[in-house]
Amino acid sequence: MASDHHVCLKVIIIGDAGTGKTAMLHRFVEDSFVEDTTHTVGVEYGSKIVTVGDTLAKLQIWDTAGQERFKSVTHAYYRESIGCILVYDITSRESFNHIASWLTDCKTLAHPQCQIILVGNKADLSADREVTFMEATRFAQENELLFVETSAATGQNVEETFLKASRAILTKIDDGTIPPESFGVGIQYPESSPRRKGGNAALVRRTPTKKGREADEEQKPVIDLRNSPNEKPGCC
Numbered sequence: 452m453a454s455d456h457h458v459c460l461k462v463i464i465i466g467d468a469g470t471g472k473t474a475m476l477h478r479f480v481e482d483s484f485v486e487d488t489t490h491t492v493g494v495e496y497g498s499k500i501v502t503v504g505d506t507l508a509k510l511q512i513w514d515t516a517g518q519e520r521f522k523s524v525t526h527a528y529y530r531e532s533i534g535c536i537l538v539y540d541i542t543s544r545e546s547f548n549h550i551a552s553w554l555t556d557c558k559t560l561a562h563p564q565c566q567i568i569l570v571g572n573k574a575d576l577s578a579d580r581e582v583t584f585m586e587a588t589r590f591a592q593e594n595e596l597l598f599v600e601t602s603a604a605t606g607q608n609v610e611e612t613f614l615k616a617s618r619a620i621l622t623k624i625d626d627g628t629i630p631p632e633s634f635g636v637g638i639q640y641p642e643s644s645p646r647r648k649g650g651n652a653a654l655v656r657r658t659p660t661k662k663g664r665e666a667d668e669e670q671k672p673v674i675d676l677r678n679s680p681n682e683k684p685g686c687c
């Protein structure tokens with residue numbers, strides 16, 4: 452059966468509690484703003500298909516949902532993610548100060564070529580701003596990150612954030628910066644994908660290790676924002 456997408460990309464959302472990660476996920480997947488999204492323990496999951504040039508990329512997005520409060524975000528959560536939305540709150544200097552530590556976690560635990568996008572959320576509250584656009588831009592440049600300011604409340608730049616990250620990932624796949632043998636669970640092609648030919652041979656052959664399967668099983672969503680109720684929080 453033909454799939455509704457050409458590639459599936461695993462994306463994680465990280466950053467301090469209260470910065471608006473869950474609100475961003477809801478805004479992107481459902482185009483709505485939920486005032487109180489806190490107090491969920493576990494992992495939230497959402498998926499959405501974006502169009503990048505001729506490619507339909509299905510983003511499989513995981514949200515820490517509470518674990519970040521205890522800095523106990525697990526290896527399973529980061530595992531082989533190819534995209535990372537690293538969120539701070541522009542009205543919270545403290546959340547920006549913690550970015551370096553989140554960055555280290557991501558670089559240590561995610562896919563080595565994980566595309567990270569730094570996101571300054573709550574741009575609608577600029578009257579209470581504690582982090583300037585300039586300062587964050589400089590930090591992003593120094594650390595080779597993409598950067599954008601968003602508002603999950605108004606929707607400003609939320610879709611653009613996910614599109615920018617997807618574009619960058621697909622470019623890296625196409626120019627070979629991300630070699631097919633390193634795809635893992637972070638990048639998957641469905642059977643019918645034209646992208647699967649040739650470059651994906653290593654992926655087809657790949658057999659998950661026992662440790663890998665256990666890690667996947669460990670990561671179960673408690674709230675699903677899926678495209679269809681029958682869809683499993685996997686990909687193809």
Ligand SMILES: Nc1nc2c(ncn2[C@@H]2O[C@H](COP(=O)(O)OP(=O)(O)O)[C@@H](O)[C@H]2O)c(=O)[nH]1
Nearest residue numbers: 468469470471472473474486488573602603604
């Ligand atoms: N004004 C404003 N509030 C936001 C925005 N994004 C999230 N919030 C609020 O900030 C609080 C924390 O958001 P939440 O998504 O739960 O943050 P998380 O802990 O990072 O997942 C909630 O009260 C949200 O309604 C935004 O862009 N603007």
Ligand SMILES: [Mg+2]
Nearest residue numbers: 472473516517
């Ligand atoms: Mg949350």
